[in-house]
Amino acid sequence: MGYLHSGSPGPARLHSVTTAPPTPPPPAAAAREVELKLQLDPRDLPRVAALPVLRSLCDEPPRTRRLRTVYHDTPDLRLASAGVALRVRQSGEGHIQALKTMAGESTDDSAGVAVRREWEWPLPGDRPDLSLLEGSGAGGMIPDEARARLRPLFVTDFMRTVLVVRPDSGTVIEVAIDDGAITAGDRTERISEVELELKAGRVVRLFELALALQRFVPMRIGTENKAEVGYRLVTGRKPRPVLPEPTALSPVATMAEAFRHVVRQGIRHTLANEPCALADGDPEGLHQIRVALRRLRIALKLFHPVTQSAETAELRAEIGWLSDRLAPARGWDALSALLDGADAGLVGAVAAARQGPLEDAVAALGSARASRLVLALGTWLEDGGWHARAAAETRALLDRPMKDSAGPWLTALHAKARRAGKTVGPSSAKDAEKLRRRLRRLGYAADFFRGLYPPAAARPFLDALHPVLATLDALHDADTGQHLLASLADGEPALRKPASAAARHLDRLADTHRKALPDVWRAWRDTPVFWG
Template sequence: MAHEVELKLHVHPDDLARLAALPLLAERAEGAPVSSRLRTVYFDTPDLRLYGRGIALRLRHDGTRRIQGLKTVAADPQADAAAVAVRREWEWPLDGNTGGDAIDFTRLDAEGAGALVPEDARGELMPIFATDFTRTAALLRLDAQTSVEVAIDDGSIAAGRGDERISEVELELKSGRIGRLFALAQELHRAVPLRIGMESKAELGYRMVSGRAPAPVLGDPPMLSPLSTVAEAFRHIVRHGLRQILANEPCVLAGGDAEGLHRIRVALRHLRTALTLFAPVIAPAEATRLEHEIRWLAHRLKPARAWDVLASALPDPALAPALAEARSPAAERAVAALREPRCTALLLALGVWLEEGHWHAGIARTRLDAPMADLAGPWLAARHTRARKTETPERLRRRLRTLRYGVEFFRGLYPPASVRPYGAALDTLYGTLDALHDLRVAEKRLATLAGGKAVKPLERTAAQHRKALAERVKAFRAAAVFWG
């Protein structure tokens, strides 16, 4: 078994030749690039039992060679690396070109991988989908410790009666630091527009087979341990934010999915909150520029989200067609923003800044290696105090949002039982204020859509929330803090 560490980047088909001809690739290549046609057949049972186990079984034809492979379909969720997919894989060269597309189970069993393909599934295995593409690959030496295989793929994936174009470059780390993958991707993106992709060819093929559109990914909140250092905590939180953006891009790009768009905006707020909370221990110059770019992307996504807020509270279903028509231009602008080279540049810059360690340039090592719990308590206390002194509902909502993200980031540092009561009171109050904010947004949008009379049901709902507000503020102020 090996671990594949890979950064995938989508390329417009018209740019593939230009990408392959970039001097920066030729200058660092160890030998001439090699082109080959790869035809790969993926096997599974009719009910996709292997996919249900997170496994892809494939047979690849590379000229006269046959290579049998078994790999995890999705990136390893335990691998804490933003935008980079870490997958387990096994490969077995088979003899010659004989045997066609037959799977050799003795190879799996001999290396202990046979348990991943159950005995009762083997007799039902059949070709499910296939890829056919030309790969131009070269091994690049980026520095004394770092080598990366650059593979430019041009072809298609066929499943049932449908097919999808494959037009991408894969950067696979053979040795060295993950940050160098992002740095190389940055250089390529400056020359040819690229877009980061987290979906493997196997994931795309299975999605085509099932007919399911890309779905929003909620993801688990960042989870630290009481032993986490400041540096570990910051890296984990930023990686989590990047993963959430990239995981939800496919469903938004496929049709402007409302929940996926919301999850991306939440992830952007998480990143901004992390930059604010950790400001004392991060280098300021680049952080300021990155925060500016994060605000730019959030601003571009905001109008579509405003219409989505109305959709979730729409009092009259008959208005749904008019709402969809009004939302469409905003959704198109949101999709366009995610496709812009500026968006890719932001995500790659975050990756380089984080993984290459530029974020802590000039910061004393003792501060970075300190226990996160030593700093989390004072940070939470300061924001708790500010929230308690806030009077206006909208300002309180914003301050509670920052505090809530801080609690979400740092709750793993404390005993769960001590966090729960405070977290519940905070969530309840913030949820009420957020509902009132959403209703105000919905009322404005609805008034432009159907006139002032249409907002009456929303006003009644808002009145109910306002009625409960005083009691929830009181409960929050009475809640015992957990950070000591």
């Protein structure tokens, strides 16, 4: 399944861990690794190194070498649980031991870019030497009780072609083109990726270079590093859906800082759910991507007074395009969840009807257009021209505390939601949908800005809002399900009777939620706002 270079030494051998070398080298300092990973079709990989857009920025020829790396952990994966990876890499006749953090250092890292700590030490052989960790600041990352239980778990074996590009006098980027495989026991996954590592310069240069490469070779941002893929192979687990990160704004954040943080968070949320959505069309993965896209659209609209431009409008339109491509599959997924115990023939027909929209959704997510959207959004955000090149009065507003504007923005959204819900029990699906959309915008905005206020103040408001939204979402799903059932019954007479029974079931569910709506609405309406 994967490419393994001829002459591969084969699977890792079980061996002991050295604890005291004869002549230990000086303690290693932690390096900060900043990289953007791009995944591509293995058939396109050989073309990358020869692209003029890369070669024109290089002042030395590319270098190619084979890298074989063995990752170590305990049988119960103590290191992975701690978020670190211990590896020994062979390159030529030499060996390098490395300890790396597997996740970003902060939830405010640049969107799509991994920022990790890494320690490296030269080794005389292929056995880990944990005594090297002492004095480096990394000693506490591997618990004492785990050290004697470390074993080889999986191997990466690939050919790496490296080019060093200099887009400008202040930027150095190492471009690593990797072709090979990750092997854990009898499970293998192909490595076909390009890593852009920032050695000097601004993060935006990574996005600019990725966007330039994507114009010639289809690529998409990858969020799993080799260690994470290896551990997934070891456990046999599929990629899982990821919920939005908690917002991490501080009360002193400026408007520019808040905007950058919220959009970065939306991009990360989108990318984090792509692996499971693309792997098997996971319904929750697709749903979470739609949530991330909604949050991005609302953020761009909310901050529109200070970030408006032709670029912003185009980005909002492209986010809308991708969200629209995912919506039909989501409708069938919601209906499936409501048909527990329904006629088997109807359940099968719903699953079959979902297949086409699902394939369309997965195709849209994996398309060059979707990849360009994420790269373009990251480039625009990290370039910061929306701030640095804004008019003086706009720049002054962006440099003011976010809290100055958050309150008035939330008050306006709150007032619109209250007006939409003044009838308490909307008399039509249209009324309910209007209320749902307004409350959804308010809920996302409140979540964006909650960190500006004391947690104890924000929690009651958000806790009261959740059941209102859940009730309105249930009404929306029931209404959508009714339309989908009708479309099935119209196309297949044999489904009319079970579809009618299912429609009556949805009616009863909707009626229950409509009766519950006034109480949860009043509970939220009477809850004090947290922004003063």
